[in-house]
Amino acid sequence: xxxxxxxxxxxxSRTRSVQIGLLRASLCAALVLLLAVPASxxxxxxxxIRTALASGLRPTVVPADTALPHWxxxxxxSQHNVPGVAIAVLRDGKLVHSAGYxxxxxxxxxxxxxxxxxxxxxxxxxxxxxxSLRLVADxxxxxxxxxxxxxxxWKVPVSQAVPAPKLTLRMLMSxxxxxxxxxxxxYLPGEPLPTLLQTLDGIAPAKNxxxxxxxxxxxxxxxxxxxxxxxxxxLEDVTGQPLDTLARRQVFEPLHxxxxxxxxxxxxxxxxxxxHDSDGKPTALPRGWQSFPEQGASGLxxxxxxxxxxxxxxxxxxxxxxxxxxxxxxxxxxxxxxxxWHGLGPRLDGAGQARIFHHxxxxxxxxxxxxxxxxxxxxxxxxxxxxxxxxxxxxxxxALSDAIGRGVNPAVRxxxxxxxxxxxxxxxxxxxxxxxxxxxxxxxLADIFDIPTLEVKVADGEVRVGVAGTKRDGRVLPVSPNRFxxxxxxxxxIEFHRDAFGNVEALSVVxxxxxxxxxxxxxxTQ
Numbered sequence: 438x439x440x441x442x443x444x445x446x447x448x449x450s451r452t453r454s455v456q457i458g459l460l461r462a463s464l465c466a467a468l469v470l471l472l473a474v475p476a477s478x479x480x481x482x483x484x485x486i487r488t489a490l491a492s493g494l495r496p497t498v499v500p501a502d503t504a505l506p507h508w509x510x511x512x513x514x515s516q517h518n519v520p521g522v523a524i525a526v527l528r529d530g531k532l533v534h535s536a537g538y539x540x541x542x543x544x545x546x547x548x549x550x551x552x553x554x555x556x557x558x559x560x561x562x563x564x565x566x567x568x569s570l571r572l573v574a575d576x577x578x579x580x581x582x583x584x585x586x587x588x589x590x591w592k593v594p595v596s597q598a599v600p601a602p603k604l605t606l607r608m609l610m611s612x613x614x615x616x617x618x619x620x621x622x623x624y625l626p627g628e629p630l631p632t633l634l635q636t637l638d639g640i641a642p643a644k645n646x647x648x649x650x651x652x653x654x655x656x657x658x659x660x661x662x663x664x665x666x667x668x669x670x671x672l673e674d675v676t677g678q679p680l681d682t683l684a685r686r687q688v689f690e691p692l693h694x695x696x697x698x699x700x701x702x703x704x705x706x707x708x709x710x711x712x713h714d715s716d717g718k719p720t721a722l723p724r725g726w727q728s729f730p731e732q733g734a735s736g737l738x739x740x741x742x743x744x745x746x747x748x749x750x751x752x753x754x755x756x757x758x759x760x761x762x763x764x765x766x767x768x769x770x771x772x773x774x775x776x777x778w779h780g781l782g783p784r785l786d787g788a789g790q791a792r793i794f795h796h797x798x799x800x801x802x803x804x805x806x807x808x809x810x811x812x813x814x815x816x817x818x819x820x821x822x823x824x825x826x827x828x829x830x831x832x833x834x835x836a837l838s839d840a841i842g843r844g845v846n847p848a849v850r851x852x853x854x855x856x857x858x859x860x861x862x863x864x865x866x867x868x869x870x871x872x873x874x875x876x877x878x879x880x881x882l883a884d885i886f887d888i889p890t891l892e893v894k895v896a897d898g899e900v901r902v903g904v905a906g907t908k909r910d911g912r913v914l915p916v917s918p919n920r921f922x923x924x925x926x927x928x929x930x931i932e933f934h935r936d937a938f939g940n941v942e943a944l945s946v947v948x949x950x951x952x953x954x955x956x957x958x959x960x961x962t963q
Contacts (some may be wrong), residue, residue, distance in 0.1 A: 489839065494508040494512075495835050497924075499848050499850050499851065517823065519826050520539050521538065523537045523551055524741060524833065525742060525745035541708070543713060549710060555740065556738055556803040557798040557803065562665050567687070580607045582606070596649065599653055609664045611781060613774055615653055616667065618662055619661065621645050621734060624728040630728055633666065637667065648663030648667065658881070694744075697737065699738075771785060773785050773880075784881075790812050792811045794809050805821070810843060864900060864944075867892050868958065869955060879952070882948055890906070891944075932947060
């Protein structure tokens, strides 16, 4: 209804507008407080971490002509359509911050806190590894024993290339066993769930291909959720107990991880983060979350508080200050198994006070991240309940890394180059991978960037790198005249090599300590 055009009506209209504006502002302020303040008495706050989450989220790669963003957690949760987040932070092995932000289910007032239960995807693999190592430490298992001596109801099938496979726990835990099946699909409420043996053989209702050898054992690092399911079978065959029972005895109870479980939570479970799609809408209805029957690889349900206790226990054992794992086994766990990026479970990077272990988790509607600083006892846990949570978790990780202040994961500033200049034109071409580079040097690239032939395009002031013969490529940004970074894959660099004759005949792909080498394909007339 329109107001009459009188001074009194106009004043009334303006007054009403101000009142509505004040009400909206009050509601917004209340929402910010809901998101920014720990949601339960079980949560705790640290001023530096609170500040980092209020204004410290950022991308990893910052273009030369762009100011460093100072995003808030609330801004980025809204941007990525992630309703709920739980975060825990450790300093010198002690929990200094644990809190929930947002809601367990979009459209409700059910607040997340540090005890909220989340699916954590492949973070499960590190807990499974710790369970295995505890059994190795007590003599039940051996790291380098042929697992065929442990398995009762299933054997690793032979292949033409590997007629007599010998696999060990060390190989399974470090993704060097040569087994396939990178990951697994989720199961909606009501869908039949496969047994462990059905999963291993790819038999319905399993959705995956059979877990089989695709490389010679020990030859290369190749991430394999299938290999971790074989590890789970070893644990269960030797002990006669399901993984959830073993993990409860070996990990959850000793570390007081009271909310953690490897089995599906009952539909009546309280304080559980519901699943959300890329638009932030509830999914996997009516229950509100999927099932993950591949327990050892991706089936863990846990909380930020519980996972913080786990990260703290691993760093304490490594530092010789805890009894969860004997010190020699903790050292083994946190040492790369060549040619892999992994130790016995976690991924490893850095040196000195920047030495870290980490692992991410990605089920359909949940994304998780754990990270521990081995020399200092610092670390953190990030849990999200949205399909876009990986991008958000990356930005949170940047803020927490900056707050911890050990120089891990710094912002990468690009430089301004005019890529239309003729000197950059000869970066373009097709480059073939040099297979003579040892796997121990290719490390993670042999897994996540195993591309035989790259095509580089230089056009319209951009350099793009992709898979030759396809439309799959991405822009890379300069950090020097011959070094470029990917804005999509954190830490990935392309380095062009101009030789003593002034020609670009090769390039390197670099990711942390991993390095691949590519040589320009020669034309048939050359």
